[in-house]
Amino acid sequence: MLLDGKNTVVYGGGGAIGGAVARVFAREGARVFIAGRTLSKLDAVARDITAAGGKVETAQLDVLDHVAVNEHADTIAATAGGIDVALNAVSVTHDQGTPLADLSLEEFMRPVDGFLRTLFITSKAVARHMGGDRPGVILTLSEPGARLAVGGILGHGVSAAGKEAFARILAAELAPANIRVVTIRPHAIADAPAAGSYTKDVFKPVAQAAGQSIQEFLEHGLAQGTLLKRLPTLSEIAETAAFLASDRAGAMTATIANLSGGALVD
Template sequence: MSDLLNGKSVLVTGASSGIGAAAARVFAQEGARVVLAARREDRLAALAEELKGQGAEAAYVVCDVTVAEDAVRAVDFAVETFGRLDGAFNNAGLGGDRTPLHLMGDDVYDAVMDTNVRGVWNCLRPEIAAMLEGGGGSIVNNSSVGGLVAIPAAAAYIAAKHAVVGLTRAAADEYAKQGVRVNAVAPGTTRSEITADWFGRNPGLEEMVNGMTPQGRTADPAEIGAAAAWMLSDRCPFLTGTVMPVDGGFVNQ
């Protein structure tokens, strides 16, 4: 166990799988006291037990980030459990369908925007409030390379992830002098349930994307978690309002 996040209370949304679960493991290995939040209680309970079995402090709370009251309850739970909220990784997200814009249904647009944008909005408000009360903290939002560039047949997702970048920069600017840092990580193609679904329904897509990535591969979700851990830590106190691509060089193309 390292000390990058030693003793810090960190909330992770979307913690039941993919990048969220991997990040929670990384945070725990770095010494954080982790609060896991997602909709699937069985997975949260299993992950919490796994982390505690490795000597970490971990707890979980069932939370749907699209529901503002759930987000408030998750933050309150973190504060009640560990005494304060030092960090948050707003990771919960939805990929949606890969469909041309003119054929994309309103239901897809609404679902993607509700989870990826309103979900971050719902979490930011109580997280910032708790951190202001506690004297400061650090937040990392999970955007995507899709928040920096365009990807075909994913208009709702691209719009949502660009909005996450905007929320990140706005919050960073607003609270910089009050001790709350807000940054975002922008993963490239990463192994997760979302990408597995996309690749499964679009044969050849993974090979195409990897072919556009200088490193020529798909990321392990723990690699995204490691970047988020550094951004949450006290090792980078002058870093705020930054969107960090973790993408094998994809956005350089």
């Protein structure tokens, strides 16, 4: 198993991506700690993991509360003996499709402040308990908006670019401590709406303007802009995360795993 004996933390573990990754981490032998704001969603993921024979613990946690996040990480390290892998899969609802002239400062800053603040808080909390004789891995998530030159995604694009820069610089800082930092950059996710993702809320105005349903917009709009003519699935993202978190990817850091289906070509 890829992650046998590893202690893993998934922030936003009740969400579509976080839950999918947590399930795969557990299947691959990891002890999984999932944290997030909505206990019912965390419990649903935990039931799946337990039913499959995995090890999981849940914690209701506001990742914007740096004191609570630090205490949670300290507790995990004390009980489990350290933290080997952490993924920040926290979602921040934000605007897409509004041009500069109509975009408020609040809406522009919502993803910039929200995503980067949670990334800073969670990374700082877990890094103290990683590395040394046990290699540590911090996984982050980004989006194609970090590099796309299209209108209407100012806040989204800036926040995504910020997350990628954050991960790259953090990787350089933490490398001497034997901690890797790798970013996963999927596109919009084909099956995310059905899994309860907030994707439908983000793209609803754009889809409506095009006279399409959310699924039609994903399948016939965004998907057609990729080389593969399809969007990534939650399973593909989760399986990639498990590989990147494992020792098999031990030479990978300060880089981006491009799961955009060829929407972006690195």
